[in-house]
Amino acid sequence: MKKLIAGNWKMNGSLSANAALVQALLDDTSDWACDVAVCVPPVYLAQVQSLVQGSVLGLGAQDLSTQEAGAFTGEVSAAMLKDFGVRYCIVGHSERRQYHQESDATVALKAQRALAAGITPIVCVGETLAQREAGLTEEVVKRQLAAVVHTNGHCISEIVLAYEPVWAIGTGKTASPQEAQQVHHVLRSQLQAASQHADRVRILYGGSMNASNAAALLAQPDIDGGLIGGAALQAAAFLSIVAAAH
Numbered sequence: 029m030k031k032l033i034a035g036n037w038k039m040n041g042s043l044s045a046n047a048a049l050v051q052a053l054l055d056d057t058s059d060w061a062c063d064v065a066v067c068v069p070p071v072y073l074a075q076v077q078s079l080v081q082g083s084v085l086g087l088g089a090q091d092l093s094t095q096e097a098g099a100f101t102g103e104v105s106a107a108m109l110k111d112f113g114v115r116y117c118i119v120g121h122s123e124r125r126q127y128h129q130e131s132d133a134t135v136a137l138k139a140q141r142a143l144a145a146g147i148t149p150i151v152c153v154g155e156t157l158a159q160r161e162a163g164l165t166e167e168v169v170k171r172q173l174a175a176v177v178h179t180n181g182h183c184i185s186e187i188v189l190a191y192e193p194v195w196a197i198g199t200g201k202t203a204s205p206q207e208a209q210q211v212h213h214v215l216r217s218q219l220q221a222a223s224q225h226a227d228r229v230r231i232l233y234g235g236s237m238n239a240s241n242a243a244a245l246l247a248q249p250d251i252d253g254g255l256i257g258g259a260a261l262q263a264a265a266f267l268s269i270v271a272a273a274h
């Protein structure tokens with residue numbers, strides 16, 4: 029399966045920095061053997077859409093509303109994202125679960141909204157350090173995925189899943205390739221029980237993936253790409269992860 033490397037810019041960027049970063053990525057596209065996308069803050073969707081137009085670099089968002097339209101101040105709907113050529117939307121990132129109290133049910137609904145608009149949700153699951161140390165990793169990620177499966181039924185094969193151990197995000201600590209593979213295998217089995225097309229779901233790893241650890245992680249049988257935070261802000265670092273994905 030073709031791997032996917034998606035950058036999550038989080039709340040970073042400026043018009044000038046985005047233009048330079050995207051241009052550096054576009055200069056490299058002829059070497060890409062995988063799908064590549066950047067998930068940008070909503071105010072920069074129009075800018076980045078015009079920069080990537082006609083290229084293989086995909087455009088993504090970082091969140092969307094559970095609601096279709098109306099009196100929801102500050103929210104951005106799936107249809108609005110679609111208007112700007114958005115192909116992917118991260119849902120349930122641990123920072124949203126933690127700082128915005130997003131529940132499993134909310135994340136599942138957001139995934140449903142994205143799918144209904146023709147946007148591929150990148151659904152994030154992952155355990156905290158305390159949960160890992162208590163031996164709860166599998167239980168936590170299975171519960172998080174089960175909500176999305178329950179709400180989205182047979183459409184589940186249309187999502188991208190991202191395993192992001194919370195303790196590895198932005199910390200410089202990475203799950204070892206074996207630790208990550210073990211969880212990816214559990215997630216794959218859960219998807220297989222829900223859909224006969226589960227084998228086409230890309231399961232990304234996220235959490236301090238960088239130029240030096242990407243190849244070993246991406247060599248695991250159930251790791252189908254990466255969701256990249258910090259390293260996605262520097263073209264050289266991001267492109268070396270892209271080069272490791274084939």
Ligand code: PEP
Pocket residue numbers: 036192196197198199200234235236237255256257258259
């Ligand atoms: C992320 O935000 O999804 C992420 C994986 O961040 P980082 O690569 O910085 O750990």
